Amino acid sequence: MNRKPLIILGIDPGIATTGFGVITLDENKIQGKAYGCITTKSDLSTEKRLRQIYEEVTALISKYQPDAIAIEEVFFGINVKTAFAVGQAKGVVLLAIANSNVTAVEYTPLQVKQALVGYGRAQKRQIQYMVQKLLCLEEIPKPDDASDALALAICHAHSTGLLKRIKTERVKKEK
Secondary structure, three states: OOOOOEEEEEEEOOOOEEEEEEEEEEOOEEEEEEEEEEEOOOOOOHHHHHHHHHHHHHHHHHHHOOOEEEEEOOOOOOOHHHHHHHHHHHHHHHHHHHHHOOEEEEEOHHHHHHHHOOOOOOOHHHHHHHHHHHOOOOOOOOOHHHHHHHHHHHHHHHHHHHHHHHHHHHHHHHO
16 A cells, blocks of 8 residues: 655744754654744844744645644743743744644643653753654754754654554454
8 A cells, every 4th residue: 555655844933933844754764854944033023023934834834735733832931021922933833734724733842852862851962863863864953943843743753653553552452
């Protein structure tokens, strides 16, 4: 049976920089397809920056036609101003996703770290190293936001495989 690979878009939202990463999952093989960042200029008004993020995320969804989108579940406990800005960026990303009718799944940084390294307190460098190794890249993806977005996509790929295995086991037990 020839099934098309699952395309997963990972998004790490931010007002100045929104990272994105596209991977494919074919059976148990994960492959990197594209990564980069949407950057907005700090001298633009907030609404223009948000519109730019929305339009560029919409264009990414249109270009790559993902089957699923993994986005970071943002948690900030200290800097309220940063939390609001990231929350606004995440809001327009979620709107772009909702308008595309693609399924969005949110993952916490802890879930991403556990999926890639097996340890919830892993350092950023460990996550970046695993992204590089799992996608067979010559170097660690830069900037960090792009690497984080790829990590989100990989986390979803691992979760998807786990969910399929759980579903298969349930079917076997029911028979």
